[in-house]
Amino acid sequence: MxxxxxxxxxxxxxxxxxxxxGRKRTFIAALVSQALIGCGTAAAPNFYVFTAxxxxxxxxxQVPDRSSRCYLNPHPPGGGxxxxxxxxxxxxxxxxxxxxxxxx
Numbered sequence: 617m618x619x620x621x622x623x624x625x626x627x628x629x630x631x632x633x634x635x636x637x638g639r640k641r642t643f644i645a646a647l648v649s650q651a652l653i654g655c656g657t658a659a660a661p662n663f664y665v666f667t668a669x670x671x672x673x674x675x676x677x678q679v680p681d682r683s684s685r686c687y688l689n690p691h692p693p694g695g696g697x698x699x700x701x702x703x704x705x706x707x708x709x710x711x712x713x714x715x716x717x718x719x720x
Contacts, residue, residue, distance in 0.1 A: 622674025646679035
C-alpha cells in the first residue's frame with residue numbers, strides 16, 4: 617500500500633521534474649537513487665524507516681517506467697515514418713509475460 621502511494625506521488629512529481637530538468641537527467645538520477653535507496657531498504661533498522669524508504673522507491677519507480685517508453689520508441693506513431701514498432705513489440709511481450717505469470 618505504501619509503495620503504491622509512492623507510485624502515485626511519483627507520477628505527479630517526476631513529470632514536472634522531467635519537464636524542468638530534462639528526461640535523460642531525471643531518468644539517470646532516478647535509476648541511481650532507486651538502486652541506492654532499494655539497497656538501503658534492505659538494511660532498514662525498523663519498520664518506520666522501511667516504510668518511508670518503500671514510499672520513496674515507489675515514487676522513483678515512475679521515472680524509468682514512463683521514460684523508458686520514450687526511449688524504446690524514437691519515432692512516434694503518425695510521424696510520417698513506420699514508427700511504433702518497438703512500442704507494439706513491448707506491449708506484446710508484456711501481454712505474453714502477464715499470461716505466463718497468471719498461469720503459474
